[in-house]
Amino acid sequence: MSRHDWILLAGMMMAAALAFTLLHWWGTASQTEGLVLHVAAPAQTAAAGTENEVLEGLDGIRLEETTAAALEGMSMTRLEAAGEERYWQIQGAQGTLVLHFEPGRGIEILKAHCPDQVCVRTGFIQKAGQSIVCVPNEVIVSLQTPYKNTEKEDVDAILQ
Amino acid sequence: MGTMVSIEVHADPKADKAPTQNQLKEAVLASFDRMERVSAQTDRYEASGAADVQKVAAAAGTGRWTTVGDDLFYLTDQVQKRGNLLVDPTLGPLIDVWDIARETGTLPDPAAVAAALARTGMDKMALNHEVPAEAAGGQSPNGGGIMLTEAGMSLDLGAVAKGYAVEKAWESLQASGLPIYGIINAGGNIKTLGQKPDGTMWKIGITDPTDKTRCMGNLLMLQGEAVATSGDYQKYFESEGIRYHHLLEPSTGYPGMENHAVLVVAANGFDTDYYSTLLFLLPSEEALNLAETLPEIETIIVSRDNKIYVSSGLKSRIEWTYQGGFTLVTP
Numbered sequence: 001m002s003r004h005d006w007i008l009l010a011g012m013m014m015a016a017a018l019a020f021t022l023l024h025w026w027g028t029a030s031q032t033e034g035l036v037l038h039v040a041a042p043a044q045t046a047a048a049g050t051e052n053e054v055l056e057g058l059d060g061i062r063l064e065e066t067t068a069a070a071l072e073g074m075s076m077t078r079l080e081a082a083g084e085e086r087y088w089q090i091q092g093a094q095g096t097l098v099l100h101f102e103p104g105r106g107i108e109i110l111k112a113h114c115p116d117q118v119c120v121r122t123g124f125i126q127k128a129g130q131s132i133v134c135v136p137n138e139v140i141v142s143l144q145t146p147y148k149n150t151e152k153e154d155v156d157a158i159l160q
Numbered sequence: 161m162g163t164m165v166s167i168e169v170h171a172d173p174k175a176d177k178a179p180t181q182n183q184l185k186e187a188v189l190a191s192f193d194r195m196e197r198v199s200a201q202t203d204r205y206e207a208s209g210a211a212d213v214q215k216v217a218a219a220a221g222t223g224r225w226t227t228v229g230d231d232l233f234y235l236t237d238q239v240q241k242r243g244n245l246l247v248d249p250t251l252g253p254l255i256d257v258w259d260i261a262r263e264t265g266t267l268p269d270p271a272a273v274a275a276a277l278a279r280t281g282m283d284k285m286a287l288n289h290e291v292p293a294e295a296a297g298g299q300s301p302n303g304g305g306i307m308l309t310e311a312g313m314s315l316d317l318g319a320v321a322k323g324y325a326v327e328k329a330w331e332s333l334q335a336s337g338l339p340i341y342g343i344i345n346a347g348g349n350i351k352t353l354g355q356k357p358d359g360t361m362w363k364i365g366i367t368d369p370t371d372k373t374r375c376m377g378n379l380l381m382l383q384g385e386a387v388a389t390s391g392d393y394q395k396y397f398e399s400e401g402i403r404y405h406h407l408l409e410p411s412t413g414y415p416g417m418e419n420h421a422v423l424v425v426a427a428n429g430f431d432t433d434y435y436s437t438l439l440f441l442l443p444s445e446e447a448l449n450l451a452e453t454l455p456e457i458e459t460i461i462v463s464r465d466n467k468i469y470v471s472s473g474l475k476s477r478i479e480w481t482y483q484g485g486f487t488l489v490t491p
Contacts (some may be wrong), residue, residue, distance in 0.1 A: 005319050085184075086168040089192045093207070096196055098189065106425045111189060155378055156352075158365040158424065 080136025099141065112137060165346045167191060167329070172255075175339030194332040198325040199406035201232040202317040204252060213315045217252060225288060227423075229335040237304070237323060239288055240429065245282065246441045247434055250409040251316025253279040258415075260409065262397045263488040267404070269318025284309045291339040292327050318406075322349045323327050323433025324389050330429065341383075348394060353388040353430050361477075368484055369393045369420035369462050376481040379460075381425070388432035391421035394446065407440050415443040423460040424451075424476060431456055444469055 087110070088099040095113025102108075106126030109119040112134055118133035131142035171178045179187075201212040212228040214424045219226045238248050253276040259490055288305040308314070326349045333340065341354030342360065352362040352403050359383065367377040369391045381387065391417070392485070396405035409416045424436040435457050437449035443465035451459040451471045458474040467489045470478065 021189050026176070030384070076232045084168055084170070086166060087188045087192070089165045089167075089195070094194070098192055100185075101277045110185070155365040155375070156356075157350055157362075158349055158367060159376065159387055160367050160372070 090139065092134060092139045094137050097134065097137060097139060107141065107143065108132070109134065109141065165192070165195060165326075165329075165344070167333075167342065167344050169333065169342035169353070171342045172339040172341055172354065177339075178341065179338040183336075183338055184340065187333055187338055187340070190336065191329040191332040195329045196324045197211050197229075197329055198231045198321060199227040200237065202235065204314065204316055204322040213317065216306045216308060217314035220308035220313040223309075224308070224459050225305035225307050228303050231324070231328070232315075233287070233302065233304040233306070233316070235320055235430075236285065236306060237317065239320060239380040239434070240287060242283065242434070244438055245410055246438045247319050248280060248282055248318055249315050249319070250280045250282055250285050250308070250313060251408060251410060252316040253277075253312060253407075253411075254408055254413050255316050255318070257413075258404070258406065258472070261404065262395065262406075265399070267399050273413040279310060281396075284313060285315075304392045319437040320347050320430060320433045322387065323429040325349075325429075325433070326351045326386065327429030330386075341487050348390070349386070349429060349433060351387045352381050352383055355383045363479075366423065366460070367391070367393075367421075368383055368482070370484060374482060375482070376482055376484065376486070379423070379425070379474075380477040380479070385425060385427060386424045386432045387423060387427040388429070389421055389423045390436040392419070393421070402472075407437065408440055417445050417464060419464055420466075422447065422462070425458045426456050428456075434477045435459070 022128075024142050082127065084105060086101045089096050090099065090116070091097075092112065097109055097113070097119070098106050098111040100110040102124070104126040108124045109132055112119050114134055114136040116136070119132050119137075119139070122132045125132055125143055126145050131140055169184055177269070181215070189202050196449070200206070200210075204213045204217070206214060210233045212226070214226060214227045216452075227357050228398050236249050239247055239337065254273070257268045257272050257276045266471040270283060286309065288307075290304075306315075326346050329344050330351045330353060333344075341356060343353065344351045355364065361380040362385075364379045364381055364387060365421050366379055367389070368374040368376045370393070372393055379387065380475045390407055392403055392405040392407065394406065395449050396415075398404070403415075407416050408414065421438050422436050422440040423429060424432045424439065426432045435451070435454070436459075439451060439459060439461065442450065444461050444467065448459065448469045448471060451457055451461075457473045458472060459469075461469040461470075465471070466486045468486050469489050
């Protein structure tokens with residue numbers, strides 16, 4: 001691992017720690033019918049949009065300054081998964097990754113373009129506070145609070 | 161694709177032979193791979209610099225043809241054939257200027273915009289189905305040659321690539337032959353696959369362009385239908401209270417200021433993406449009138465002066481839940 005990788009890993013750990021702290025603020029949470037996950041991935045410079053959009057993905061959560069620095073150059077996206085099996089494709093530093101949500105089992109990285117496949121071998125995570133990290137791709141998937149039904153719940157998708 | 165893509169598929173409960181979970185997984189992975197192929201040809205932000213569009217840009221002004229893959233060739237060919245100058249695949253230099261503006265939050269120097277604008281224009285893009293022999297090293301059966309005639313030019317397929325990629329992902333799922341239904345969602349581009357078991361139409365939430373966290377209403381969609389939105393809220397920065405977004409007017413080099421958002425429904429994902437960009441850049445009423453003459457599309461237009469225009473074929477297919485400060489215009 002190069003020095004850069006270590007810095008990155010440290011940043012990821014800090015982000016995971018912060019996510020864990022936030023969970024404590026909200027009280028402990030276990031898996032119910034669905035999950036909210038935060039995905040941090042390398043911001044693709046211009047293509048990923050502005051810093052506003054990056055922080056907006058956190059859905060009202062304010063990043064501590066230190067964590068924001070550790071996450072510099074990364075974008076955060078909030079995903080909700082409930083009831084339905086679902087797949088997402090996200091862009092990592094070395095290629096794309098496929099996330100897979102399966103009701104009752106949780107979330108896994110099903111496929112990734114990385115040499116060691118540590119993230120894929122991690123398998124499913126399902127409890128709030130757990131995360132999957134793919135260092136080569138600079139991606140962190142961390143589970144947050146259980147999904148709560150909102151008024152958006154009765155639509156099949158949101159057109160952004 | 162510079163965006164997160166979600167695919168949701170389910171086995172049709174009414175099917176005689178239900179697909180296994182592994183079959184579903186394989187079908188979804190194949191579909192993602194198909195989108196990745198589009199991305200590998202059209203993504204000008206690709207870190208390795210190996211995307212076909214980047215090779216075309218590198219050869220701009222040298223007089224050499226660049227052999228490109230079938231997806232990039234199809235997209236440039238289609239856009240050029242349709243010929244409307246509002247959708248221009250050669251805006252690369254201009255988009256670079258506005259990308260920097262968005263990153264720094266400052267308006268670009270007008271001279272920089274003018275200089276970039278001079279290096280755009282579909283008339284300076286040549287396409288050749290018969291790839292010249294000396295350039296035909298790459299394996300690309302339905303590809304072709306592209307040449308940009310001036311140095312510093314570059315392609316940007318942002319106006320059409322995502323809708324096309326969603327279409328190809330959908331075709332890939334269809335080609336699996338499995339009895340499935342589901343939805344492909346690439347943010348501003350969506351396509352439905354098959355019918356829900358309860359027989360109801362697909363229900364898509366329409367984002368309020370003035371408040372991204374809210375939905376204005378639901379759009380009811382048929383099976384195999386696509387929808388795309390071009391909006392001034394998707395990628396932007398603000399300067400002195402004015403929102404400068406990513407949808408550039410090719411003749412001025414500045415963001416189009418007629419509308420907040422334009423949604424287009426069509427059978428084909430390419431059409432939804434192409435027309436949502438085109439209509440966005442037209443004055444609202446002109447955009448609506450044009451849409452009414454095109455049988456293949458339906459539209460919802462949210463103008464800058466907060467009016468909502470809906471094309472005739474879509475009126476009965478929207479459930480409004482909240483209209484904010486907008487006025488629904490019924491011609």
